[in-house]
Amino acid sequence: MTERKPPGVPFESWVDRKIREAEESGAFSSLPGFGKPLAALDTPYDDLWWVKDKLHREGVSILPQALRLRKDTEDALIEARTAPTERAVRELLDGINERIEAMLRRPPPGPMLDRKPVDVDAFVAQWRAEREADSGAQGPPH
Structure with missing residues (x-):
């Protein structure tokens, strides 16, 4: 929408007309979520809702690796309780154990301190x- 608002036309009426025209031409029908209810209408307002939503959509974890692994371990133990076969239980827990052992062997993320006490x-x-x-080089005080 590159057209400029004509002088003398109230701003709201011009905007409303542009929205109505776009809606009538179907410009909004291909947007993601079209025809679906708005999410989280019943939840309290959060100023950072869009940041949290973006992180969730991108699969970014805001937990440190160690805490994320603790959570994944708890989830795996819960999932293992309802696994259909012993093989499934073993595969699930072996995978978590590999991640735990790898974390125990490697240093935490970030640059090494490279210092000793x-x-x-x-x-x-x-x-x-x-x-x-x-x-001694300066001599006695005067």
Whole structure:
């Protein structure tokens, strides 16, 4: 819709007319969700509803990997209780165990710290030595 609102025409009436014309021409009939009820009309309003919906549609987990695996393990145990065969139970739980073992073997995501704890006593000894060397080079205070 690139047409501009003509001068002197009230904004709302022009917008309403454009919407009505588009609706009559079928411009809205191919939109996703056409003819379906609006989701979550009965739930309380949430300012971030669209962010959460987008994350859900994209399959993005907002849980850290360890917490996601805990949840997946709980779900797998529940599902395993109702599995139809022993083979299905084993396959389900073996898959979860592989993920648990992999998580236990690898470090958490993100860059490695690449640091060791500081040896405080050694650092203090070096600090003292440098202080004594600096104060001795300057001579006695005046």
